[in-house]
Amino acid sequence: MKHFILLLMMGVMGIACSDDAFVSDATGSGQGDVPIRLTITTPAATVYTRVGNQFRTTDRESAISEIQVLVFENGEYRYRVPGIAINSNGSRTTFDARLSSSNQPLKLFIVANATAAVIANEPQQGDSEMTVKKRIRQPFGTSGLNAKFPMFAEYEINGGLDGGQVNNITGLQALRSIARVDVQAGTVNNFRLASVQVFRANSLIQVMHEGTGLTMTAPVVPATSTGTVNTVPVAVDGYESVGQLYLPESVVVPEADRRTKATCIVVGGYYEEDETPTYYRMDFDPRDENGVFGQILRNHKYIFNIRSVSGSGWRDPEDAAVNVSSHIEVEIKAWDDNTQDMYFDGEHHFGVSAREVILNSKVNSVKPLFVNTDIADYTLQWSDSQGNTSGNPATLLTSAAFKVEKSADGKQIVVTALQDNSEAVADKVEYFVVTANRWQVLITIRQRNGVIAGRMVNMMTFNAGLGALGQNILPPLNGGESRSDGLRGILTNKNNFGPSGVVECGGFNLLLANASKDNLTDDLFATADIIYVNYMANSSFGSQDAAKVHNWLKASRNRVLIVSCDAYDVSVPLMTEILGTTDNLIWLRKTGDPFTLTGKSSGNYFTDAGPFTQKYGAIPLDFSLRNYDTYHGEIGAGSAAGIFPILMGPGTGTENGIVLGVDFDRRIIYWGDVDLGNTSTGNLGNSDNRITNTTGEITNNASKLIANVMAWAVGVVLDE
Template sequence: MKKNSNIRTHGLYLLIGLLTVSSCSQEDLNVKTNLSGGQQEVVINLSVPFEFAQPQLRSMDITAEEKIDCIDVLIFDKDDRLDTIVEGRIIKSTELRATLPFKNNMRLVLIANAREQVHELQSSLSTSSVWDKKTLLAQLEFSALNSDGSWNTSAGYTRFPMWGEASTLISVTPATSGTVPVATISLLRMIAKIDVEVSGVAVDKFKLKNVRLYNYVSKGRIVPDSVKITGSQITVTAPTLPADYTQPSAPVFTDYTDFSAPGVMDKAMRGVIYAFETKAPDISEPSDAACLVVGGEFEETMSYYRIDFWDKTKEVFLPLLRNNHYVVNITSVKGEGYATPEEAFKNKGVNVTYEILQWNEDVNSDIKNVIFDNYYYLGISRDAFQFANGAITGNKPTNLLKIKTNYPGWSVRSTNTSWLNLSEYNPSSTVEDVYLSLNPYPSEDVTTKREAQIIIEAGRLHYSVSVIQHRDIEPVSIKITSDPTGTTPINQTYTYKFDNITYSSDGDLPFFVHWTPVSSPLFIYKTVVPGVDFVDWSSSPELTTVTEATIPGVQRFKVTSKLVSSSEVSNGYHKAERILFQVSNGIDTEEQSLTLEQIYVPLVPGAPRK
């Protein structure tokens, strides 16, 4: 059993000024320096969640929702057992530096804005015999709510805890660069945001005065369950609640009355309501559902209306999910509601019509920028594109603009069709994929870049998307072949089967990696194959970042299977690893992978060896 003395922590000063939140106080972590065996400061790129769509003008300003005051790196081995805890050093919003030990196949987990909780986890290890990643991360909980259940959004606001995890295993050696990123890790906020707006004909008869959030959860898990994560590990599909959570016997609520900007008195409450994840109860238990009770003046009479987070298509309650933004748009109020908020909570909503817009706010979500106008909304996947000097064609994520709106008859156009054009689209569709196509940068053009705009119009809603093409940046490409000329691609999976341990290390695969721009380094990462035990094949030369190849843009490798022992094959043997090759031109990144399998297949008695 691993002893507690093997857990190592190493402190690095943060370069972001004074820390104002107790969960990030430098004194919270009992830092010890014990990285024996060598160490190296490395760079980790961060993908931080976008700010929730509406700009904030109170103390929770436009950057507050993505603000990182402190970040800790939890290092696990390839078997997902905790090895080391180090503090990170924030260089800028997209870059982290941390000192990591010389070690192969490390899994990096980042925890932001929750140093106190990381310290508590570390302290618990002195008496704990549980070291696996899933169990340890489930212990990280956060409950920094005001006494009334609200999030602290006033001066000295509480930062949002975030979590992220590297998708590949990381190795650090004396040869590891101190300037080239070893990984890019996306971070996920642990809270949801709720805004309430009054629009359309409802504005004439109803004045919004307060909002109550019923059945909020008083604490949350910082790290979501991995089995409930999709995409690039940053989109949850179900809530993750603390193990000891129980539904209160009596309903709990928080009363919100803050209409300061960007809210609008009587019309909109924005940037005020933040909540931990909640589960969706059965439809037979509406008293257990997280819901809103909005209070306001209907024709000068104070009334209250219940608003449920409800899926009209599936006819089920919706959970509140982390990093999601919920906009409750009240479009019509036809009459008085209930006389008290308690009465409204206990009954179905009456005389009110509303819709709930929900979207995920992470860096890989489809829609990141949303604007509203009474009944209508317009959202786009990105507000800027940059391209290299080559032609851009086809349907790829890099030239995709996703448009979402409920306005019928919207339009999209390019301001310069001589070099920037758009694919056909359906103006009646509520969600549409529009692909950009660009002509090559003219060789005779002496300018360093050219710019155009994509204009999206949906009634009175307008969005402008910037498009820049650079003259001096080459397109990025990468391929793996069996020959130095790059004409014969190899299979992305190589399987070596052996029938005797004597021959277990006879699996050889030579190959060539070709990439452009040839001046860019070739980044190489080793990672696991889901559902298969990890095995580390040897390589000549070593599979590390290539900064200078003998032939520019071409590197030969030869990988060799591992020599195994008889005990390893006693119950069968099937292990694998995946090698990721990446290259970037500073704008785009391309990736290719090679999976290496090693399988023991016992020889049938009397059968010839193949």
């Protein structure tokens, strides 16, 4: 069942809200009788490290000023309409359009900031989706890209489109059609930059990518494009070129042609006491470690770190462009909302999961930032919007409105609202700076005014095996399976997750799907915000299902996957899909010891700083959760990288692994024992080390911990 049908049923039942005041004055060849309102998440503009006395941001990386909606029916192009009432605010853009009603499957292509390219390459009725994708292209010239960047998103409406109602579409995520190149030379004492430019860039940009989802693995270059564009030099004064060079995609070049045909970067710079700049070539993947020499992918950021310079370069950039590169190291990081920006200096690294923290309107609303660094002593300071700091560096900041705290292990920065936001319209906004070695990163705190109180969270489990949560809203209603009776109670209790709950939202809409090995569909998964692949035999959920649910997860930064890994015959295809191997999983028959808490600190979201421990009290260091029966699963050291541990298993001998953990970057919760959500006593059970009721009252440490895990998942879903 697709989004429109789901939204309609929820609206009739009083579960979701819509804006009945929608008015559209859209004009165009496809103007019709069905108003729609769309919300697109665009890749956020990055706030960079301090350059001189300024924090540099490039708002045009995410801004949208014009939109065209191309409509396909049963795979054939029909018409286009403009987007109107466009409101682009940071990484979130809303707009209106008016389409024609249809009882046939539809697909929408949303093209942003490229109206001229659409008009110049106008699709023809009956064109296929791929024909239209290949047709819409725009030129890239020697002056580079200086306007807002072309972006693309798509959306399917398999159930057709009915008139007479407002259709709200959310969850779309746009991809930029270009890549960005940054050059850093801040650690080289005998060299400073003077210019940066590209040689042999492609002359055409294909606005729409040809793959599916949001993960780009291969470039798309129009067949008539020529790799002959040499851009004019962009002046650089200092040691960084940040947000100055944006490029079309390019393909891998055969080894014999690398020197003269590969797209490359040429930097000008002053070596030691040179009075005139000389020039150096830099290649994409210069060591060819991944077999992609010269390849550039859209929506990626390429950071070239110059680590050493041992002599003057070529006298002119043209000579540098046809000779081999030297004296550089290249770090490549994805440039989208699913991956954090990382800073490198050749010795250390520092990255933070977001540049803006959005809290809801209630006091004690909390949001963690996740930090990836080898720098233990980074600090926090309040600042203004330009990054001018005030006060002393610290690990805990407190104002009248907010608290910002670095966790003891440095892996989290937790932001908490200390007041309700009672303002009629305005957000509460404050800023702080994270300082790590030479880097300073500006973070915005924004407390909304009740913006998510009506948003339902759709969570899917499967009617097979153990731990299914059942179905509580859409008929037929189903009470679920007993091993998750405590978890179900926590989720459906409006005092926990509701408009006036500890976590402010519309509540949980539990969806139940029938498992059918390698026959589950993308449309089925598309209805969910959170998918819990509960305890099911490998014969119920196969490798094709695993690939589809993994693609579902990667397609939006507002989705969470929960994976049961309780036994050797459970979720092996899915664990293989997401971890690459099951060699490091430990399946144990052990009941003598409980699961111990790890990472306890005042800044730990799950033990102290989360909404349920903010309200009901912190979890003590010596807490452990009971080990219910003879089986559970643990993730061993070989696969634990990137997973934040919450509960550790007893292991065997000196070895133990993660029973409950979260991969924040990939938005995956690993659930190593289905009985984490079970109220039954089992082995070792007492009144504190398990959920003790089915009605969702938060009465002990076990219920607080599990509720905080789910609060984190809801925060991902509702994050704007």
